[in-house]
Amino acid sequence: MxxxxxxxxxxxxxxxxxxxxxxxxxxxxxxxxxxxxxxxxxxxxxxxxxxxxxxKFRGAYNAASRLSAGQLSAGIAAYSSGNHAQAVALAARELGSTAVILMPEDTPRSKREATAGYGAEIVTYDRYNGDRVALGEAMAAERGLTLIPPYEHxxxxxxxxxxxxxxxxxxxxxxxxxxxxxxxxxxxxxxxxxxxxxxxxxxxxxxxxxxxxxxxxxxxxxxxxxxxxxxxxxxxxxxxxxxxxxxxxxxxxxxxxxxxxxxxxxxxxxxxxxxxxxxxxxxxxxxxxxxxxxxxxxxxxxxxxxxxxxxxxxxxxxxxxx
CATH class of the missing domain: 3.40.50.1100 (Rossmann fold)
Known part of the structure; x- marks a missing residue:
């Protein structure tokens, strides 16, 4: 340490x-x-x-609000089982940006629908067989997005x-x-x-x-x-x-x-x-x-x-x- x-x-x-x-x-x-x-x-x-x-909105907004105009223009990525997904989606909307969220296939429907309701694009994966960190980082790199992780930040x-x-x-x-x-x-x-x-x-x-x-x-x-x-x-x-x-x-x-x-x-x-x-x-x-x-x-x-x-x-x- x-x-x-x-x-x-x-x-x-x-x-x-x-x-x-x-x-x-x-x-x-x-x-x-x-x-x-x-x-x-x-x-x-x-x-x-x-x-x-x-x-989750507290941390997501604190992190997203510090991004540059260029980063906000390109968009934000996140991976989440639900609440961080919604938080990043709303933070992006509040800041005039867009969000793409990687979510488990078995995420409760209410959380998935709420995330989409804030304007985010949703990409799903199998949480029991997929590595969300690797998948999320690859998705962000491919699309040129800034990744805001749910806790490692x-x-x-x-x-x-x-x-x-x-x-x-x-x-x-x-x-x-x-x-x-x-x-x-x-x-x-x-x-x-x-x-x-x-x-x-x-x-x-x-x-x-x-x-x-x-x-x-x-x-x-x-x-x-x-x-x-x-x-x-x-x-x-x-x-x-x-x-x-x-x-x-x-x-x-x-x-x-x-x-x-x-x-x-x-x-x-x-x-x-x-x-x-x-x-x-x-x-x-x-x-x-x-x-x-x-x-x-x-x-x-x-x-x-x-x-x-x-x-x-x-x-x-x-x-x-x-």
């Missing part, structure tokens, strides 16, 4: 200024019912109410960290902040912001049991690959941490916990029935970990980032119906 961090608190604050007035400053939800269930004060950062329905990481920065400003401090982890961009941005502010807040990442690559990697001290996860948390179906994100998370994150698909479903149901809010499976993993008792019991003020809400009614019913 290098001694110079790839992303700093100053970068996160710079990103916050850049996205102000473009990205939403999302609300923080409180619930006495939830507090009673977990025995702590819980602060839910509702990134399911962010533009495109997920935190300092401006993307800094943008994602703005959600945690807002939450810390609003709450005045937390004992723990619980964050979903896929490729690790949101977790890296969060840890950069939180640890940069000082204090004793613990940063806890959450992965689905089938996709525990970051947990295994932190325990091993180097990046570890797992089979491509088969989990309802499609936004967290990474098989290996990003090199850049891992370098940050290895240094700053306090721990990783795992949740099952059934625990994710239970969190989605509770959010819908008791909190009156809709979250997608990947967006529910932080809440699932809290409800399952995986977060340090000594924490009395706990923040959770609800990272996304992109699930259509049919899919929600399939996952959470009786």
């Amino acid at each position: 290098t001694n110079t961090p790839p992303v700093t608190l100053a970068d996160v604050r710079d990103a916050a200024a850049r996205i102000e007035g473009v990205a939403h400053r999302t609300p923080v939800l409180r619930s006495r019912t939830l507090d009673a269930l977990v025995g702590a004060e819980v602060y839910l950062k509702c990134e399911n109410l962010q533009r495109v329905g997920a935190f 300092p401006h993307v990481i800094a943008g994602q960290g703005t959600a945690a920065l807002e939450l810390m400003e609003e709450t005045g401090g937390l004992d723990a902040l619980v964050v979903p982890c896929g490729g690790g961009g949101l977790l890296a941005g969060t840890a950069t912001a939180v640890k940069g502010l000082g204090g004793s807040t613990r940063v806890i990442g959450v992965e689905p049991e089938a996709g525990d690559d970051t947990k295994r990697s932190l325990e091993a001290g180097h990046r570890v690959s797992v089979p491509v996860p088969r989990t309802i948390a499609d936004g967290q179906a990474a098989h290996i941490p990003g090199e850049l994100t891992f370098s940050v998370n290895q240094r700053l994150v306090d721990g990783i916990v795992l949740v099952s698909d059934d625990e994710i479903r239970a969190a989605m149901r509770l959010a819908f029935e008791r909190l009156k809010t809709v979250i997608e499976p990947s967006g529910a993993t932080g809440l699932a970990a809290l409800l399952a008792g995986r977060v340090d019991g000594g924490a009395k003020r706990i923040g959770v980032i609800l990272s996304g809400g992109n699930v259509d009614a049919r899919r929600f019913a399939e996952l959470c119906g009786d």
Whole structure:
């Protein structure tokens, strides 16, 4: 690891200024019912109410807004299972550019249709047999596009960290902040912001049991690959941490916990029935970990980032119906 961090608190604050007035400053939800269930004060950062329905717009816009006029004119490329796809598509539209997005064939229909709705061209691939990084880089090179990856980019990481920065400003401090982890961009941005502010807040990442690559990697001290996860948390179906994100998370994150698909479903149901809010499976993993008792019991003020809400009614019913 290098001694110079790839992303700093100053970068996160710079990103916050850049996205102000473009990205939403999302609300923080409180619930006495939830507090009673977990025995702590819980602060839910509702990134399911962010533009495109997920935190991803923060990083995508921060990165895209820094491109030159020539790069914007040529267009932007991305690869994504859904939320980053929508985020890049919308960022490109906001900046007068165009986007071509490489998406898995089994991406939920609502995410695919939303991405197309923002004006992007969609190219599909088989996530279980294709290397999206290699395919995405080749596509961008062939078409002369600037590639904005979903997490392996300092401006993307800094943008994602703005959600945690807002939450810390609003709450005045937390004992723990619980964050979903896929490729690790949101977790890296969060840890950069939180640890940069000082204090004793613990940063806890959450992965689905089938996709525990970051947990295994932190325990091993180097990046570890797992089979491509088969989990309802499609936004967290990474098989290996990003090199850049891992370098940050290895240094700053306090721990990783795992949740099952059934625990994710239970969190989605509770959010819908008791909190009156809709979250997608990947967006529910932080809440699932809290409800399952995986977060340090000594924490009395706990923040959770609800990272996304992109699930259509049919899919929600399939996952959470009786």
